[in-house]
Amino acid sequence: MGSCIICGTSTDGFICESHEEDVVFEFEGSHANQLTPGRFYRGSVDGFAEFGVFIDIGDSVTGLLHRSELDSRLESLDWDAGDTVYVQVTDVHDNGNVDLTWSIRQADREFRGSLVDTPEGDELPDEAEAADPNEHAVAGRPATDTSEITTDRPRTDGSASADTTADTDERDETNGTDGANERDGAALAEPESESEPEPDADRERVAVEALESRVGDPVRVEGRVASVRQTGGPTVFELRDESGSVDCAAFEEAGVRAYPDVEQGAVVAIEGRVERHRDDLQIEASGLTVLNDEERDAVEDRMETALAERARPEEVEPLADDSAVADRLDDVRDLAGLIRRAVLDSRPVIVRHDASADGYVAASAIERATLPLVRDEHAQSDAEYHYFDRRPLGEGVYDMDSATRDITTMLDANERHDEKFPLFVFCGVGGTQASADGLGLLALYDADRAVIDDEGTGDVEAFVDTTRTTAGALAANVAVHVDPDVRSEIEHLPAVSFWEDSPEAYADLAAEAGYDTERTRDLRESVALVANYQAYEDKRELVADLLFDGRQSLAARLATQFREKLDTAIGTAQAHLERHEIDGTVVNVLDTDAFTHRYDFPPTDLLCDELFRRTCEDATAARSDDREDASVLLGLGEDELLVRHGGDLDIDAVAEDVAERAPEAAVSVGAAGDRLEFLVGERETVREATIEVVAEQA
Template structure:
């Protein structure tokens, strides 16, 4: 671009000073003139106005002039057509740009959402060579826009796939592009996408057949035999976006879960579901990513807020636990909304199973609502733990399956919900492994807690945190949390706290209130039979969730099937318990301790049937129940032991088993003592060679505690 120099006004010089002309003495008139040398016109001028002084050209002044420094004597200023800065040297039209802009000259790169409408003549565009023909080279500006560089503009034929810079010479009537190859060594790429208003997922159904743009977080990438399906979450819900590269080939390989993306595509119906056919997808970074992510997180936090409920019973302990219970419910709801798989881990006994089923019943409808009818199979799993803690066997399985699902289905790592497990030091090794793989965990438990576990948990519910004890069981706690997650399931899970209370022999006002709550539907005997049937089924199910069988035991389906199954399981279980007790009761050794407690000791390794129901823990509990009846009203402790373990059951004895375990570990060198449980019910492990010393010291500690 050019314009007259504003400094010299196009004269090319600047007047610095002036003085009177020495020739004409300032008159501007010449003193003498040779008429013979004048033209006819000059003679006429001379006769009318006189002769001008040749020295000062009739001005009477002599001016001192300097070449204009601004335009360098050109009289014209050239400026950069990009930034407007002055240009010192101009060679041709191509050079009407300053060196600074030349180094960062803009080349536009159009994404696949752009059409011919975004093309402007004269601008520079990035393109990729598609094919070479006799009359030129075809290039792709994006997947929809193709143009031709005529052979007359090409010195060296490029290779297919090469990246080039072109300018648009002409857009013909048929939307064909004539392009010029531009050899630019340094430039700045500016990505361009079609200008479209951002649309929320909740509005997609109103735009079928239209091209739209959405922003959100990728929560799953699933490769099918055809397209790649991206599940994208924005603040209003989820979007299924199908991108096709070729059959079975992963589209947009650089896009993965947890990324914030901008997606442009056409809204289409697939059956009754809306799907976005992707035209373009790109990852958002920097400030824009932060804004979108913050917006999504805020919306998800709002949607994940637990329901405000009144507890089924009145309990000061439950009220004090409400914030922790709401936090667990919030984390579970958030995981569901974000399509994060949920792995429900529970102790394999009546309390643990009722706790898990309560949560399961609450979350499955929500998982299906978010992820479709088959969402349960991809985003949920329930698994029992044989031990009363999260074993290394458990976490190894869980991590392995989670990694396989992440690789196969593009899923996130799961949220592990541990119920009737997870509060003790025995859980720490597994928690540390889970943390390596960024697996989030929440715990609802009533075993005596150790504060060290909290650093690994996003939320932790335990009655001991607020002055309660084990008599408020996991089944009770989980039923209330389930109602916070999804209040619609209240009727079908109303009886689960009562089954849990009976199964765990809970003796508290809360337990009695939960039992009373369902007394119009189930007698105390009904509840005991359900609890026994659960324990019996858990033994034979091993590591299987046994979903259908467990549901029938808990009267979640056909009532006649429930009654028939419970009767059968109780008949078999009671028969095996009686057979076991008949074999072992005569081998129980009884002694009275210094504090007045009656200690009953049984070697379950040598004097009870192995590898059958009831297992050692259940056997010790049944022996304890019979001895409590025999010594009714007295303090009773039953100790069932094997080569490297001991199971403790007590009544009317104020023990603290977790504390005893720590003391035994410190006091008996080389014993390898570990374990825990509730304050008055638990188990201990030790090395086999130290059994005598450990059991003797344990009996001594039991004999020193207070009795009721």
């Protein structure tokens, strides 16, 4: 029986079941059947093909990383033959073929441990040959592995610099690993080397940002443990204070967890010597202590003050002169501050948005502003995948099904990777009562929620009302408060988000950025088209190509497809419209269950919107009297009835009256707030009752 190199719990071997995916393996076998599916392996690029990349796992086995498993296009990869990459084995076939998937962690430092997969079983890496986790580290981040350090450093006794190799004996002396000085995690270790200074609890604290000038000196740093990683040598504690973060390497013995009681989130003081390895800084810890109440409070207050100041958005002007934004500017800035605070606090930002043109535009604006902040704050190569995600909602409402998936993913990330609970931002969804239960489930776990939508569902951390405007226009203004530098990149987005009657100020702003009316329309329609397919996927690169990367020909081509498909569907629908005129009100009914392609473009909502504009609004405009709400369109599905109107028709009142006339139909207002839901068996009864009711109320 052994202990887990990540958490120290008793387990067979070196890794417990809950942390199997936190370890990267070096493969020393000679046959594919010796690989273990599900494990992450360090490999090297062997070659490229049209269908993917061949990856060598060890010296004798090659697997295929299919292009469908990559998060970026094959031709955009910056890998060269021989480059080290990190992959997960998904399957080993009987014929020896090995299927791989890409790991978003592309450096040793981004795993919490390292082991060797041999034919005889798992082993700890040999210290002298252990992979250097800094080989692929991003410049500017501290080093993580002190198992073998060679560096020129100034000596504290004033003698000349020497080329010093920290071998095992030296580490034993400086870190107290010879058994004579056991650590209990609650007090600073007593070093035995005469060359190391006595740890001093009264030593002046040094801010992380000042460590650059203290290389070779003993220091004391205080802050919160942002992460804990176990390498083949030391345990690495990433410490974050109010000015930055630094890795602190504490050595017990090879692959053994130092200070096993100290976990992510603990407020600690660490003493040790500042070292430089390659271009990165780290602290070789000689002692670590968890701070008591008074000391902890002082550190947390200092960090909170600095964090609040950094998170506060700049006072920037809105994108354009828009009263709808001006009336909500405080709410816009509050939401921007929440997003900035989440990133600075190492919490993921999850944007949930409607799978519509407006929803994609809104979420993409926030994504465009947040990712640079994530990259600046977190130097890991895969930081944007850890700390930002965009997830469309195909059903247009945040129901319990969606919330349950989010909670499950959130808890799994917290359990496996100590990931903090995210901030959820809802764009074009979350405002109706139908989302209240889903938002309430998030609240039970203290996950922060912010909503950009019409109406309000109650207690959320931030709410921006879209009445008289679009989610895209408001989200773009949130974005420039998150990061003012993206202003020029997103100035055209508000005009794209309006399906018709875009405010002149936004149309002019888009034109100045090079997006005239035709190009803006192409963007809107092309995004609406791709939003319909794979509705639950973010389609990050495709949407970025359309909205930001100047792929004008792509947008124009997709927009042409959009119009051709929509025109065909409209022609079919108009031929099957039922027209009812009651007391001067025209009620058009389309049986969407019978006369639309339900699983192809356009979706029923978009079709009914356009059908209403072309048929009902045109008919209303042609009337000779002053009535503006004389036409209504009903889209009758299997168990729901969409209502499109040009006036102030109260859907709740309609539902109440229809329920009285069809008491066996269980009529209610649908989740999206623009339709009635009913029992399938009462379809015809509901149809007749609704025609009568809307004619009376229109």
